[in-house]
Amino acid sequence: MIMPENDWLPAVFLGLMALSFLVYAILDGYDLGVGVLLPLDTNEHNYQTQRDTMIYSIGPFWDANETWLVMAIGLLLIAFPSAHSIILQTLYLPTSLMLVGLILRGISFDFRTKAPSKNKTKWDFTFKAGSLLATLSQGYMLGRYVTGFEDTLFGYSFSMLASICVTAGYCFIGAAWLVMRTEGELQIKAAAWAKKCNLLMAIGIFAVCVTNLTFNQAIMDKWLTFPQILIMVPITVLFACLFGTVHLYLTKVPMKNDVGCWYPFFCATLIFILCFIGLAYSFYPYIVWQKITIWEAASARNSLMFIFVGAVIVLPTIIAYTIFSYRVFWGKTTKLNY
Amino acid sequence: MLDIAADPNELSFMLSRIQFALNISFHILFPTINIALCWMLLFFKVRFNQTQDETWQRIYRFWVRIFALTFAIGVVTGIAMSFQFGTNWPGYMETVGNVAGPLLGYEVLTAFFLEASFLSIMLFGSERVSARVHTIATLLVAIGTTMSAFWIIALDSWMQTPQGYEMIDGVAYVTSWTEVIFNPSMPYRVTHMLLASGLTAAFFVAGISAYRIYQGDNKSSAKVALKFAMAVAAITIPIQIFVGDLHGLNTLKHQPAKIAAMEGAWQTEKGLPLLLFAIPDEKARENHVEIAIPNLASLILTHDINGEVKGLNEFIGEHPPVAPVFFSFRIMIAVGLLMLLASWLGCYFFIYKKQFPTWLLKSTIVMTFSGWVATIAGWYVTEIGRQPYLVSGLLRTRDAVTDTPPENIMITLTIYAIVYAFVLFAYISTLFVMAHRAINLEQKELTLSDMQNEKLLEDPNNASTGSAL
Numbered sequence A: 001m002i003m004p005e006n007d008w009l010p011a012v013f014l015g016l017m018a019l020s021f022l023v024y025a026i027l028d029g030y031d032l033g034v035g036v037l038l039p040l041d042t043n044e045h046n047y048q049t050q051r052d053t054m055i056y057s058i059g060p061f062w063d064a065n066e067t068w069l070v071m072a073i074g075l076l077l078i079a080f081p082s083a084h085s086i087i088l089q090t091l092y093l094p095t096s097l098m099l100v101g102l103i104l105r106g107i108s109f110d111f112r113t114k115a116p117s118k119n120k121t122k123w124d125f126t127f128k129a130g131s132l133l134a135t136l137s138q139g140y141m142l143g144r145y146v147t148g149f150e151d152t153l154f155g156y157s158f159s160m161l162a163s164i165c166v167t168a169g170y171c172f173i174g175a176a177w178l179v180m181r182t183e184g185e186l187q188i189k190a191a192a193w194a195k196k197c198n199l200l201m202a203i204g205i206f207a208v209c210v211t212n213l214t215f216n217q218a219i220m221d222k223w224l225t226f227p228q229i230l231i232m233v234p235i236t237v238l239f240a241c242l243f244g245t246v247h248l249y250l251t252k253v254p255m256k257n258d259v260g261c262w263y264p265f266f267c268a269t270l271i272f273i274l275c276f277i278g279l280a281y282s283f284y285p286y287i288v289w290q291k292i293t294i295w296e297a298a299s300a301r302n303s304l305m306f307i308f309v310g311a312v313i314v315l316p317t318i319i320a321y322t323i324f325s326y327r328v329f330w331g332k333t334t335k336l337n338y
Numbered sequence B: 001m002l003d004i005a006a007d008p009n010e011l012s013f014m015l016s017r018i019q020f021a022l023n024i025s026f027h028i029l030f031p032t033i034n035i036a037l038c039w040m041l042l043f044f045k046v047r048f049n050q051t052q053d054e055t056w057q058r059i060y061r062f063w064v065r066i067f068a069l070t071f072a073i074g075v076v077t078g079i080a081m082s083f084q085f086g087t088n089w090p091g092y093m094e095t096v097g098n099v100a101g102p103l104l105g106y107e108v109l110t111a112f113f114l115e116a117s118f119l120s121i122m123l124f125g126s127e128r129v130s131a132r133v134h135t136i137a138t139l140l141v142a143i144g145t146t147m148s149a150f151w152i153i154a155l156d157s158w159m160q161t162p163q164g165y166e167m168i169d170g171v172a173y174v175t176s177w178t179e180v181i182f183n184p185s186m187p188y189r190v191t192h193m194l195l196a197s198g199l200t201a202a203f204f205v206a207g208i209s210a211y212r213i214y215q216g217d218n219k220s221s222a223k224v225a226l227k228f229a230m231a232v233a234a235i236t237i238p239i240q241i242f243v244g245d246l247h248g249l250n251t252l253k254h255q256p257a258k259i260a261a262m263e264g265a266w267q268t269e270k271g272l273p274l275l276l277f278a279i280p281d282e283k284a285r286e287n288h289v290e291i292a293i294p295n296l297a298s299l300i301l302t303h304d305i306n307g308e309v310k311g312l313n314e315f316i317g318e319h320p321p322v323a324p325v326f327f328s329f330r331i332m333i334a335v336g337l338l339m340l341l342a343s344w345l346g347c348y349f350f351i352y353k354k355q356f357p358t359w360l361l362k363s364t365i366v367m368t369f370s371g372w373v374a375t376i377a378g379w380y381v382t383e384i385g386r387q388p389y390l391v392s393g394l395l396r397t398r399d400a401v402t403d404t405p406p407e408n409i410m411i412t413l414t415i416y417a418i419v420y421a422f423v424l425f426a427y428i429s430t431l432f433v434m435a436h437r438a439i440n441l442e443q444k445e446l447t448l449s450d451m452q453n454e455k456l457l458e459d460p461n462n463a464s465t466g467s468a469l
């Protein structure tokens, strides 16, 4: 049964799902990024302390962050079951690789402090490797999805590019998180990482935009016609501002009294949101690019309604206790004891 | 084997089944400990709040770290599970997505976020929030894990005994959510599973505490934990056996083919014997080497010595493979009876006589992971017993499978198997490292920093040499 195009429920679920993916990208983005950035050097004691601090900074949050992925995939499954199975079957191998990455990294969190201490650095590297595997596969999946699973050289090279860009993006937001949550030597180091990733991400976003706009007629039509084209100007300016000011700020870290340590993280979040909205706008109303629209893929109204009611009640509660949890662990990172 | 190799789709099917079974079997190991362990932690915490007795604090601190480790593995393997439906069983969601989707959704909304958010406060928050908030956080995590079990088992039970839906164009549409959630086998399955979790956690706690005592740990915390766990097990196991019996009667009513396979009954019979042992032969449709107690199965299942029980002959082509169901069932029962023996003996010696005889400590150590064995065996009875259907009478497992090429599934299956073997090894060995750390830590009264002087703490031989400082 295909839903009529004016039904609001599928659109609402699309919105909820998109929001979950966005929240996931931001929240798990920073903790994946921190994982990828872990310094590899084993010689100096200093590096072990830095690794510890970096991992403490995300320790209380990663589990809830990852739950947003379960939520997003769950919503895809609940609301658009046929799209869910097409997407996941097509992305069979990268999905499994991502899961293996997430498994390795999730367990390293705990093993590193509980396994015999001589193995601690090994678990740290497992953590880093798992994070990297996860970010690379996620980027690759995004690339495949965006190109409509095109089985061409273009499709695959684009996905490779996306895989690097997404990793750079996650590293950027991860480094920005560290600038906000740490101090001293590590903060300076994080600022340096953030600067590099910032540049890489800017190039990446630019490349993705250009390829999408030139190679993809439908997307070109959506953006480059009047009046939409007008909005391109302020968006470009905004992006330039964000990237420029962050770069400037990062060269100045550490600031006196740590003024504005939240600024890079704030900008990173904004950049993620903007990119995401751009993507969403380009794709709407397709759930699988140019193959299935959200109305064609939607599940039964009764089922959507049943879960919608629950979501309306529970989501605000979830947001409330997420905020509570962030407030409990706010401030500069300290050792986690229990 | 040959015809499987000839048909790539058939091979995909077999591999997907193996992969699914591997993933879920691995996943369930960790939740089954955690669901009940969290309630136990709450108990330790509340006891400490009430009595201010250091011992409860110590027990809490030791077990909460093991809980955290177990939880992390439970979470990440669970995330892998949630992708399985899409990657390997697309037909499942396309046919019954209208039922399964919302139930899984409620699990995420009401359970996963709750657990994940309050876990961090429970683990790392004790210095940042008040004792009350900390206790509440522990309570919320416990509620979360239990809710999660409720939703997923409600779904699994619906797959066993579906109702409250109608089929339109080959897709299930829900007519009543109450009927879907409160399907006939749900109450039995949820209760049986929660009790199974209680037993698994109890023997797990008892086993590791017994190991600590056996290695010469004289502090009260190991002994108190051992006694507590034994008491929990001793109380839970009779209830479990009773509920298991009710569960079986419920299954007889709704899934007679499964019961026939569990009993190894090839023919419908009046006065069915209870088979203690047999080797079911699928080709000849009969058993070899039977050891049986006459009429007992009829008595248990129909409460009548000569009651009639339907045999597999009534379900040809529609019944599960007999041998795995038959043996898994016997393994579960055998472990259940062993648990009864072990826990009652344990209570008699450890609690009543206040003795810790070495032979009993050793057998308690052997029982550490007995809950895992019974739980996995029980799930195999349930799940293999439902075959060839994925959703009883509605969707065959064969029809739900992906058409992903078998090579791809082979690759992922291999990777998962390697990763899981590695994780399981690391998990179990880390448990023992942690136990040694606790033994040495408490003997030397290094009360505060458990990360100091690692070498000293981890060396197993230090336990016997170290005198209290």
Ligand code: HDD
Pocket: A063, A066, A067, A070, B024, B027, B028, B030, B031, B032, B034, B035, B070, B071, B072, B073, B074, B075, B076, B077, B078, B079, B080, B081, B082, B111, B112, B113, B115, B116, B144, B145, B146, B148, B149, B152, B153, B193
């Ligand atoms: C009887 C209990 C039970 C069963 C049969 C299952 N689970 Fe589970 N699951 C739990 C009990 C549980 C739990 C107790 O709630 C866990 C384990 C440890 C934990 O952290 O939460 C969990 C974690 C967990 C997570 C991570 C949650 C998070 O991010 O916090 C996911 C996504 C799943 N599970 C998904 C599944 C799926 C798709 C299953 C079946 C096909 C499944 N679980 C079977």
Ligand code: HEM
Pocket: B016, B017, B018, B020, B021, B024, B025, B028, B089, B092, B152, B153, B155, B156, B376, B379, B380, B383, B384, B387, B390, B397
């Ligand atoms: C946690 C304990 C569980 C265990 C140990 C378990 C084990 C198994 C096993 C061994 C099979 C394979 C049967 C066969 O093909 O011969 C199977 C099948 C299946 N089970 Fe479960 N299961 C569990 C819980 C669940 C739950 C909670 C669900 C869904 C909500 C579920 C859904 C399925 C599906 C979709 C299949 C079909 C795939 C297959 O045949 O391999 N299972 N399970």
Ligand code: HEM
Pocket: B188, B189, B190, B192, B193, B195, B196, B197, B199, B200, B240, B241, B242, B243, B244, B245, B247, B248, B251, B255, B258, B332, B333, B334, B335, B336, B337, B339, B371, B374, B375, B376, B377, B378, B379, B380, B381, B382, B383, B385
């Ligand atoms: C000794 C007495 C026991 C009896 C009579 C019994 C009975 C049963 C029956 C009949 C089933 C299959 C239900 C079905 O799918 O139709 C089952 C499943 C199961 N059993 Fe047991 N059982 C016993 C002990 C145990 C023990 C000691 C454990 C674990 C510690 C356990 C764990 C399970 C689990 C996890 C399942 C699958 C999930 C479920 O159906 O709840 N059982 N049991």
